[in-house]
Amino acid sequence: MWSPSRSVVRHRVRRRRTLAGQVLVLQLAVVAVVLGAVAAVSVHQSTREFRDLRGGRMLSVAESLASTPIVREQLDAPLVEQVLAPDVDRAASLSGATIAEIVAPDGRVLASTDPTRVRGRADLGDSDAVRGRGWYGDVTVDGRRSIAGHVPVLDTDGRVLAVVTVSENYPSTWMLLSGSGARLLIYLGIGAGLGAVGSVLLSRRVRRHTLGLETAEIATLADHREALLHSIREGVIAVDTDGRITMINDSAVALLGVEPGVVGRPVDEVGIDPGLTEVLLAQGEVEDLVITTATRVLAVNRRSATMRGDAASGSERRGRSIGTVTTMRDSTELASMQSQLTSHKSVTDTLRAQTHEFANQLHTISGLAQLGSYDEVTALVGTLTRRRAEISESITAHVHDPAVAALLIAKTSLAAEVGVRLDLDPASHLRALDPTLSTDVITVVGNLVDNALDVSRDSGAERIVVRLQDEPDLLVEVTDSGPGVPEDMRDVVFSRGVTSKPDTPGGRGIGLALVRLVSVQHGGTAVVDDSDAGGARFRVRIPLG
Known part of the structure; x- marks a missing residue:
């Protein structure tokens, strides 16, 4: 079955989006979120400052208007809205208020800078002015949120004759931001610039440490690596320079009799046979070293693992040792067969020795028979028989x-x-x-x-x-x-x-x-x-x- 080459895979990955592009988008998104938070905090602070500053100002203007003698004297005049209009307009213009009014205790508007509101109803909200105390806070005027100052107009007996209200509409969010727009633009520019530079540096560092591979390639290689390592019959275990297990496959887990979750733990703390532990912690290369554990005979090969690299990834790290990789195969059955073969060889060597010995003895018997020394033949045969017996x-x-x-x-x-x-x-x-x-x-x-x-x-x-x-x-x-x-x-x-x-x-x-x-x-x-x-x-x- 055809499979795409690495160059084709990398081309497809780049067409989607490179790791550097992903990092840049992520950092710009973070910058946008941070700037949004800064803007929200700025609007909140500006709103609080406006409320405290303008609320006190509206209260002062209302107190000044309420203390004017003509206001107290002309509250019962037939044309009160016309009589008091100049004073109300003057208070609004001097304070920069949106609207100034004189309101009866029952909420009816007696005089206002907006003639259409006269004889209408005013929303006094939670004002304490009707109870004879000055107050400032938020109210709704013609459907808009406003900061207002309320001051009662009292007679000589302390009775509330009317309430003077001076209010100013809250500025819009855009108006609040416009005051700090230059700062926000500077923040945005600095943040975007730092984000772009940081993303470029980070992407170069990531590319150097990943040998130029993109995330999809790394994931694919990791999947292939896991599938390969856990499918082979030989045990494979990798140990870093600090003596910690960095990788172990299923065969090694079975051969060593350890738990599967030993990755990241020191070799000498997971219950591996001491003789094999010594081999795993040593450096250098070993070829076909035979190690026995409590239940197995293992043929062990060890290789040093070094950092790979190229010109783009930094030559100063190329070739640096990162630990060892040890492979092991179960030779228990082979060792048993070898032992049996050795026993058979021992028997063969014994038969060969006995054949050589018997040949010498037969030659001796033959010579004695040729010499006619039959008594000596009998004695020799008896001696050999007794010795063997x-x-x-x-x-x-x-x-x-x-x-x-x-x-x-x-x-x-x-x-x-x-x-x-x-x-x-x-x-x-x-x-x-x-x-x-x-x-x-x-x-x-x-x-x-x-x-x-x-x-x-x-x-x-x-x-x-x-x-x-x-x-x-x-x-x-x-x-x-x-x-x-x-x-x-x-x-x-x-x-x-x-x-x-x-x-x-x-x-x-x-x-x-x-x-x-x-x-x-x-x-x-x-x-x-x-x-x-x-x-x-x-x-x-x-x-x-």
Whole structure:
């Protein structure tokens, strides 16, 4: 199926809208919202200032008009609206008020700067003037919100004769803004300029850190990355330079036996095997390193992860280490097969050695027969038969499991060929085992004996002692005459093998790792300490029951 190339995808993304364009639009929207908020606050403050300032002014004008003697004297005149009109007009013109009126206590307009309102009704609102006190506040005049000052006109007895009202309409929102329009334009220009410059700088920084990819491309790559990582069978785990897990796929979760939500946590706090934790926290590259956990044998590869970059993304960060990426594959079954092949090879080597030995013996018998020394032939055959029988009887008398006994007989012959003496401890006793357990015991004994043969050659004593017990638990103990195992290596020797490449020098495979794996699978233990003779003593204990 055809799929669009990266260049086509990027072209489509650009046609929609680039990340820089999105950032610019977002920042301009933020600037617009901020300026709108500033304008709202400015209108509110201007309104409050207008109310306080003009309200006090309207109250003062109303007090001045109410204190005029002609107002009190002419309230009952037949043509009061004409008599008092000059004073009312003068008060409005001097104060800049919209309208000035003299109102009867019942709300009827006696005189007004607007002749059409005479004999009409005035809205006194919540005014305290009808109760003999001066007041200013908001009222509605001809359907418009106004700030008004109300002052009562009192007679000598304190009775309210009339109310003088002086009011001014609130300015419109546009008029309030026009007073600070220049400042708002400056704010808008500065905000737009800073937003544009900031968006350009931010888009360049984002582009540099995303290697020029747009948001849709990043999302697509992230989806592909997740699908790829979680679909492969190999475990993959990434660790940053601070020792924290930055990525782990499903296979790694299963192989390591950790919880899925360990991303972001330190490696040494999530319950990973200590030997593997040490490998994950180390730097540099590792190829096909064999690590054993409590239940698995893992082949591990580690690579350093570095920062990618190009000329546009900044060469100063290119090549900087960002951690390591470790892949691991489950080699448990492969290791078991390798152990079985090693056992078969051991038997083959034993048969080859015995063939070589029997050939020499047959040549000797043939020569004696040709010389006519038939008594010597009989004596030689008897000696060889007794020696073979002694080896078999010394083992089968204590080991009643046929498979384990056969393995020890074969290993004894193989050890003799390389000049090492293999003895079975006289205190040993092993009953016939379940076939499954017998196979695992063969793996343990075979690998421990092979390891002992490797270290006991040319050691001077060249001796290996095997002890087997089945009460109360199954105990396998192998003592060699080698140099021993240093204390700081006694745990590592079971948990880490060497590279699986056949040309790697100094490797002994994963035999000891398999020994611990088998013991842990049965709920047992595998330890090593110093023997009385100075070599190493390996002990494997497996519960029976």
